[in-house]
Amino acid sequence: MYNLKITDHQTTLVDQVEDKLLDYFKIMNLKPGDSIPKEQELAEALGVGRSVLREALSRLRMLGLIESRTRRGMILTEPSILGSLKRVVEPRILGDEALFDLLGFRVALEIGICDLIFNNLTDENIKEIEDIVDRGVVFNYGEYTPVSEFEFHTKLYEITGNKTITEFQEVIRPVSVFLKEKFKDYFLPTNMELEGSGKRVTHKDLLNYLKKRDKEGFRQAMIDHFAPYYSFLSKGITKK
Amino acid sequence: MYNLKITDHQTTLVDQVEDKLLDYFKIMNLKPGDSIPKEQELAEALGVGRSVLREALSRLRMLGLIESRTRRGMILTEPSILGSLKRVVEPRILGDEALFDLLGFRVALEIGICDLIFNNLTDENIKEIEDIVDRGVVFNYGEYTPVSEFEFHTKLYEITGNKTITEFQEVIRPVSVFLKEKFKDYFLPTNMELEGSGKRVTHKDLLNYLKKRDKEGFRQAMIDHFAPYYSFLSKGITKK
DNA sequence: TTCGTCATATTTGTCAGACAAATATGAATA
DNA sequence: TATTCATATTTGTCTGACAAATATGACGAA
Numbered sequence: 285m286y287n288l289k290i291t292d293h294q295t296t297l298v299d300q301v302e303d304k305l306l307d308y309f310k311i312m313n314l315k316p317g318d319s320i321p322k323e324q325e326l327a328e329a330l331g332v333g334r335s336v337l338r339e340a341l342s343r344l345r346m347l348g349l350i351e352s353r354t355r356r357g358m359i360l361t362e363p364s365i366l367g368s369l370k371r372v373v374e375p376r377i378l379g380d381e382a383l384f385d386l387l388g389f390r391v392a393l394e395i396g397i398c399d400l401i402f403n404n405l406t407d408e409n410i411k412e413i414e415d416i417v418d419r420g421v422v423f424n425y426g427e428y429t430p431v432s433e434f435e436f437h438t439k440l441y442e443i444t445g446n447k448t449i450t451e452f453q454e455v456i457r458p459v460s461v462f463l464k465e466k467f468k469d470y471f472l473p474t475n476m477e478l479e480g481s482g483k484r485v486t487h488k489d490l491l492n493y494l495k496k497r498d499k500e501g502f503r504q505a506m507i508d509h510f511a512p513y514y515s516f517l518s519k520g521i522t523k524k
Numbered sequence: 525m526y527n528l529k530i531t532d533h534q535t536t537l538v539d540q541v542e543d544k545l546l547d548y549f550k551i552m553n554l555k556p557g558d559s560i561p562k563e564q565e566l567a568e569a570l571g572v573g574r575s576v577l578r579e580a581l582s583r584l585r586m587l588g589l590i591e592s593r594t595r596r597g598m599i600l601t602e603p604s605i606l607g608s609l610k611r612v613v614e615p616r617i618l619g620d621e622a623l624f625d626l627l628g629f630r631v632a633l634e635i636g637i638c639d640l641i642f643n644n645l646t647d648e649n650i651k652e653i654e655d656i657v658d659r660g661v662v663f664n665y666g667e668y669t670p671v672s673e674f675e676f677h678t679k680l681y682e683i684t685g686n687k688t689i690t691e692f693q694e695v696i697r698p699v700s701v702f703l704k705e706k707f708k709d710y711f712l713p714t715n716m717e718l719e720g721s722g723k724r725v726t727h728k729d730l731l732n733y734l735k736k737r738d739k740e741g742f743r744q745a746m747i748d749h750f751a752p753y754y755s756f757l758s759k760g761i762t763k764k
Numbered sequence: 765t766t767c768g769t770c771a772t773a774t775t776t777g778t779c780a781g782a783c784a785a786a787t788a789t790g791a792a793t794a
Numbered sequence: 795t796a797t798t799c800a801t802a803t804t805t806g807t808c809t810g811a812c813a814a815a816t817a818t819g820a821c822g823a824a
Contacts, residue, residue, distance in 0.1 A: 294593070296806070298582055310616060322775060333808040335575055338777090342538055342579040343586045347612050353534070354815040355775045362619055365626070368608035372587050376550060379602055385688035386605070388640060389633070392689065396636025399747060399754060400628060448625035449632065507639060514639060536777070562804060573779040578806090594786040595804045 301330055301340040309349075309360065316362040320350065323358075366451045373455050375462035386459045388517050391510045393452065394437065398503040400444040401494075409443050410494055417487050428487065430461065436487050470516055485509040541570055541580040549589075549600060556602040560590065563598075606691045613695050615702035626699045628757050631750045633692065634677065638743040640684040641734075649683050650734055657727050668727065670701065676727050710756055725749040 305326075314320065321329070327337040341358070344350045348363035375383060416439060420432030428436070434457065441453045464471050485508040493502035545566075554560065561569070567577040581598070584590045588603035615623060656679060660672030668676070674697065681693045704711050725748040733742035 298806085302586070306611065306614075310614070313616065316617065316619070324775085335578075335809090336807060338575075339579050339582040343583050346542070346583045346586075347608065349612065349617070352776060354777075355773090355817060356815090357775070360617065362617065362622065363612040365609070365612055365618070365622060368587065368612065369605070371546065372589065372603040372605055372608065374546075374550070376553065377556065377589070377600065377602065378605070379556070382602065382605060382688065385686045388684070388686045389688050389692070392636035392640055392684075392686075393629075393633050394636065395639065396632035396634065399635065400632055403754065403758060444628070444632075446625045446628045446632075448622065448629050452629070514643065518643060538777085564804085575780090576778060592805065594806075595788060595802090596786090597804070 297332055297336050298339045298343075301332055301336055302343055304330060305340055305344060314360050316360050319357050319359045364451075365448055366455050369455050373459060375458050378459075383459055383463055384517055386456050387463055387513065390452075390456045390460065391513050391517075393449070394440070395503070395506050395510060397440065397444050397446075397449060398499060398506060400446065400449075401440060402497070402499045402502070404443055404445050405494065405497070409439075410491075413439055413491055413494065417491050420487065432487075467516065470519075471512070537572055537576050538579045538583075541572055541576055542583055544570060545580055545584065554600050556600050559597050559599045604691075605688055606695050609695050613699060615698055618699075623699055623703055624757055626696050627703055627753060630692075630696045630700065631753050631757075633689070634680070635743070635746050635750060637680065637684050637686075637689060638739060638746060640686065640689075641680060642737070642739045642742070644683055644685050645734065645737070649679075650731075653679055653731055653734065657731050660727065662726075672727075707756065710759075711752070 309320075320326070323334055323337060323341070326341075327334045330337065341350065341352075345352065347368055348361060350358050351361045352358040372378075373386065378386075413436070416432065416435045420428050420436065438450070438453055441450045444450070485505045490502065490505050490509065493505050549560075560566070563574055563577060563581070566581075567574045570577065581590065581592070585592065587608050588601060590598050591601045592598040612618075613626065618626075653676065656672065656675045660668050660676065662668060678690070678693055681690045684690070725745045730742065730745050730749065733745050
């Protein structure tokens, strides 16, 4: 008895309606601010019940693609790009592989923003970073407090002037925190292996390159700063 | 007459239920594969109608956080991290600022993966890239066909072995294509300003650095390769 | 006329009930 | 024991109803 279902990935009516709505927006070339037909019309046009339509609309509403107000109908809105990411980037639900990937993603991105940073860097930025570094209490072995750590890197992201990059930092922060906690043995400074130049790079070191406006020096320092993460990631993956 | 509504950002019942469900998953420390109560129980426990609960569940289903099958109940699943991004990264709906941010994001990430690439680079990888470069028809002024362009950069992402990074490339591809089309005047090679080393870096040049296993040379070449984009981004932003 | 006030109609948000489809469960049977 | 089958249960979908909010138009006053 062959049980080859066509509906392998059970495409439900709501899924189809969701797709059709997105297609409709594209075909009609709708822009944020444009209004879309009311629920009843959409449901009739798509030949589905209002509940199914509303489930699909609810999804788009969550993504920030549409907004609706009583009696005023629904309009398209420009979605927050990373808004939906916040919901799924939940370390306790994601598996190790996905978490490692996210950590690698973050490290790569942060190394990659060196050029953007130096394109926008102002004296005021440097002053702000100096304050953060000064305020940061340094623990033994050059370990920073989580708050200081976060402030420092957030400021780097902010200097890029790229909102999406800055938001991204907030989204993956839980991942970094979670992994550092879960594998804290590895991240004990005494246990960490140093690669690259072999020298431990601190926030203060990075700040000095910014002050000197030494882009390539800063870039290499960032790479060294993240060397322990690369080491951790290659270990973590091989361990698996 | 003061009209200060508390419900400024109209938090609907569905929104609240969505939050409560996510909290519930976290508090109960549920993992992918774990089953969750049936709809009726959840609705009663939360004190809402079944339709409201279903709208919230529908959202989580879209994110890939849960799956449900008739009579078998619902289970938590590990979501695709970037799945939801695909829906909102729609160039025709996003504004220019968001699109510029995404392009900058992409460029930064791609420059940042140099280390990951060299950590994983194999002889076979080099052979594959060589094939792609050879197949790529080169237009006038060193312009590649979109397909060749895409294949080359996709392969770089793949070499990192990081699924999330690779998926990301697919997600923002429409953005790059859209911006290049919309501002094609700018991207005409004759009009492009060359920064960095001032020399146009081709895929073939990049390939040579890979062959020589020259990481820093490759990195600098990537930066030069993307120099036109940085130039475009700073212009686009100031133009605004 | 022009402005403010108010009743009405309309649209989204929520609830309740019903049925269909799929399938886990347990009873009946070989 | 293994198979078959009826039943119950759970999700998917439809329909109708009402509440809340507010756009709209009618009405009256200046």
